[in-house]
Amino acid sequence: MNQVVIVICDSLRADLITATDAPFLSELAQRSARFANHAGVFPSTTRTSAASIATGCLPARHGLLGNTMALDEGDGLVCLSVGKPDFRDRLHRATGRTLHVPTLAERVGHAGGTAIAISNVSPGAAYFLDPDGYGWVYNPAGSFGPARRPLPEGEGLALSKGAAGDDAATERFCEDVLCRRAPSVALLWLSEPDYTGHHTPLGGPAHRQAIASADANVRRVALTVSRLDPAGRRILFIVGSDHGMETVAETIDLAFLLIEAGLKRAPNSSDVVVAPNGSAALLYFSDPEGPLVGKVAQFLRAQNWVGRMFVGPELAEVGLPTGSAMRIALTLKSEQRANQHGVPGHSHIVRDWLEPKDVTGFGQHGGLGRNEQSPFLLVSGGGFTPGVRSRRSSLTDIAPTVLRHLGLPSAGMDGRPLPH
Ligand SMILES: [Zn+2]
Structure with a gap:
């Protein structure tokens, strides 16, 4: 055979x-x-x-949808690491499937x-x-x-x-x-x-x-x-x-910036939940049809560290679902500048509070950069x-x-x- x-x-x-x-x-x-x-x-x-x-x-x-995903297990959306041994069971309990x-x-x-x-x-x-x-x-x-x-x-x-x-x-x-x-x-x-x-x-x-x-x-x-x-x-x-992989340039604390801009209530609030994915982030909304989606998109459009952004129906362009609580996906800005060893490609990344270590100058991925x-x-x-x-x-x-x-x-x- x-x-x-x-x-x-x-x-x-x-x-x-x-x-x-x-x-x-x-x-x-x-x-x-x-x-x-x-x-x-x-x-x-x-x-x-x-x-x-x-x-x-x-x-x-x-x-x-990523290395991290927001899941509603009964108390509103919470960002979880997909990598943990129990995530598969939690996803199955919360959604009835894997x-x-x-x-x-x-x-x-x-x-x-x-x-x-x-x-x-x-x-x-x-x-x-x-x-x-x-x-x-x-x-x-x-x-x-x-x-x-x-x-x-x-x-x-x-x-x-x-x-x-x-x-x-x-x-x-x-x-x-x-x-x-x-x-x-x-x-x-x-x-x-x-x-x-x-x-x-x-x-x-x-x-x-x-x-x-x-x-x-x-x-x-x-x-x-x-x-x-x-x-x-x-x-x-x-x-x-x-x-x-790309080399990490800067680390952006996206959740903090949303709070500072008055677009998110608190670090653990479920109105808008940031799911960091290295050089990309996916944003989930407790009210996916509500006006907050547009306000957050407008804020992000003005940030110079954002690379590409996909909102609502545009998510289909990059193979993401359009009907879920996740309504915005973005990549962080990348460039072809080489690192100290001559390896091309840098990108900013989104801070991941589930794994809060400084990885500036090391490899990362998640986005649509040429090298990742x-x-x-x-x-x-x-x-x-x-x-x-x-x-x-x-x-x-x-x-x-x-x-x-x-x-x-x-x-x-x-x-x-x-x-x-
Ligand atoms: Zn991998």
Whole structure:
């Protein structure tokens, strides 16, 4: 039976794949279909991207709107981190569902196949690959089997983010998942170079080492894949990233500025709730039809740190829903100025009071900046021929490509199968 193996190197920008830092990926790119015009989703955050890779849909359709989201659990809208282990259950309790569309794990499960994911990033990003438990999801915060049955501690994933944890996750992926269990869809989500990029300058020695770590782990998986399928036809091998990064310029305290402008009552008030998403923010309103939406939009339009803004029906232009309590999405201003290591791209970010640390000069993402919107994608095996594809592709094209290889339909997705 055909199989698919996917590896995601979190945050790895296409332009930072060089022969020095990522020798294996550079070589793999020569013998893969390389999608040179590959785009992320908006917000360009890991949890939203994970849901888009899993469903082939944009956030408007799958419903997971960022790394943070405002949720009304009975006492009005409150901003919560989607990354926490309990967010999936809280979302389900508050709204009666998780993602609004089926995942690869669900579609493959219904067809009699299996899906196994090992994810060394936040529990939220891991669990939204398969939030309703059709396959297996392994994450250091807790691992689940079918029907979301918690796996005993010994079967779980006792790792931490960073290169050492990624190495151990990769070993487990190759030995246990690929060689022993051979599922229809196997996905490995590495924490590097995202983990290091968030607390060191992009292109600095630590960040470059983190890129090398991801490169070495992709190599381990690729060697396993070619051992299992020497002809390179049965296994479709997909390697990519979810988004890139920009260097943080300034941090804007958006909620405070709204309070100061008389547009928000208090830090925890639910009249307007800011959901910070790195270099983007989504604003939720307790009265989405009320006049406050227009007043806040007018205020934001006058701010020189705002990049692009989408209000009401304009949200559809960037793949966001138009009928929810979230009525304004904005990106912060970005520019191509290089950092001290020659890596282009700076952006302002929105202060996140759930994680209030100073990250000026380090990597961040979430918006529509050129560098955070430049993930990479390499596809080999399964009939893909080497060469550059310059047609625009998206994270949402991965799931339909997976289903085509498995002989399954991909109706109801925003993405399209990638050209061989
Ligand atoms: Zn990410």
